[in-house]
Amino acid sequence: MTTTDNNNVLLRVEHLVKHFPITRSKMLIFSQQVGAVHAVDDISFSLIKGETLGLVGESGCGKSTTGRTILQLHRPTSGHVYFEGKDLAVMQGEELRKMRRRMQMVFQDPYASLNPRMTVGEIIGEPLIVHDLASPKEAEERVQDLLKLVGLNPSFSNRYPHEFSGGQRQRIGVARALALQPAMIVCDEPISALDVSIQAQVVNLLEDLQTEFNLTYLFIAHDLSMIRHISTRVAVMYLGVIVELADRNELYAHPLHPYTQALLSAVPIPDPVAEEKRKRIILQGDVPSPVNPPSGCRFRTRCPLATAICSEARPEFREVSPNHWVACHLV
């Protein structure tokens, strides 16, 4: 949708919707759906080969659900996810399992995402075994290579996850994602659990690997400074919808959506002289509940510029200048 050059498009998401049902049981066994969490509500975007698309937003905006729904870890409520031209949303069973080789994930929590009872070698080698791509012996060799690749000592393969620090564990998570030589990796807040001095280590590693293997990243994060650093293009989400999408420098230099503007103004800069000159747009109130999102524009309840039309119609996500997409009535 954001580009017409189909040859370079790796992933095309069209009108993706993911609602989680809220059920209540009246009697002991009969449960009835009484509502839905509108986690992702009709979003469309594309990923171009070799790029990093930053998906940014506050907690609960649906950015992680988007990542997981693309990988079919959640099945979409409606919409399409075309990966290398094939629609993952209609795939089932073995066919889908085969596609998973091409798309992997790095998780947020390096403590919870590694099985504490498996050795590092087993963790990294497991994808190769379950996809029948290597014998145990070959897998072992491949594990050594992967450990070296992510900057860990190959002799560590017999150790258990608890013997490693947070940053090292995240490297193990990256090695596991790389084992199947995927085309795309969804990085779901891969650095937010790490200390500042370690974050840069992992980000640099991800950038090096991208160059080496021509990887495509969907990089989910809430840290806007890091998103600017790592992304080619950036999509801003709010309450289940993408409100703005543009090339990274364009988005940060000319944010058009009032939410993007407020979000960017809220990020502190590590420079007291620059901080003195900045003007903050302080948003009032909290993010509304995704169970019962506001009518029309999702942001209208906190938007300093909202007018009557904002509550009546949902703003169209449209291209206002080349490659700069925004969903706002007032732009």
Next chain:
Amino acid sequence: MADILNVEGLETQFRTQDGIVHAVNGVSFRLKEGETLGIVGESGCGKSVTMMSMMRLIPSPPGKVVAGRAMYQGKDLLKLSNDEIRDIRGSEISIIFQDPMTSFNPVLTVGRQVAEPLEIHMGMSQKQAYERAAEMLSMVGIPNAKERLSDYPHQFSGGMRQRAMIAMALVCTPQILIADEPTTALDVTIQAQIVDLVKRLREELGMAMIWITHDLGIISGLAHRVAVMYAGYKIEEAPVKDLYANPQHPYTIGLLSSLPRLDESSRRRLASIDGIPPILYERPNYCPFAPRCRFVHERCWQENPPLIEVGPDHYAACWVQPETGRYRE
């Protein structure tokens, strides 16, 4: 301006299965009236333990404050009786904790918890205390404060809970507010709300503040002076502008250059600091940052550097001058 708080040589240790962990190793700092001091460091550097030690909130055992003084209004906080320190906590020196989810008692109403310090420290009646609590809650921007007094903490959102926490800390108009990563668990737009609020209240009430954080961004617009901690040592301290413009310890330099900036359009490679912070089972006779330092010299392995005055009101614990890579004079 006069010092309102003067901490000297604070040392705290924890007894663990693996040995004694030296969490705080001789930390000193001063706080002037109306001043905001930022304490920056990564997890495990001892920044929270320093504050907890000073406020006598370290669980003992396993923890123990083994040395130091914390002078507040002519009294050493570390030598006060339990009753005396309890009188100071919450009335003269207040703390806001990091996690707004777990710092409230879930089975007491918000009103009960915000009003409690008034009844205990100010001797107010329950009715007076609840009225004052409602005023305080509306001052921190909680709508319909009066009705919400009877709500339980789970009925508040994260941002509102942190506001209520601030109301609770400020309800007795303390001289000093200690904020221990109060915005780390919050989203960035909510963080901006809270910082805005704290700045306003700081002016109105004229209180001094210690703001503990790992985020060099947030502290730059908030603090007057910043102290950087590493492995239980204060390794650098300077006025805020000086620290960011002219950092003198390799660790501070590393931290600042490992941060991407929102206003940076070029895609430079982030400078990373190799290795991980140490856990100290004994006090090192070398610089604790030496294993990760790119300026490391022979002397760094022989002697742990003390804080050296490297500029006006600017102190750094490093033998080496980072501009030249040679020993300081």
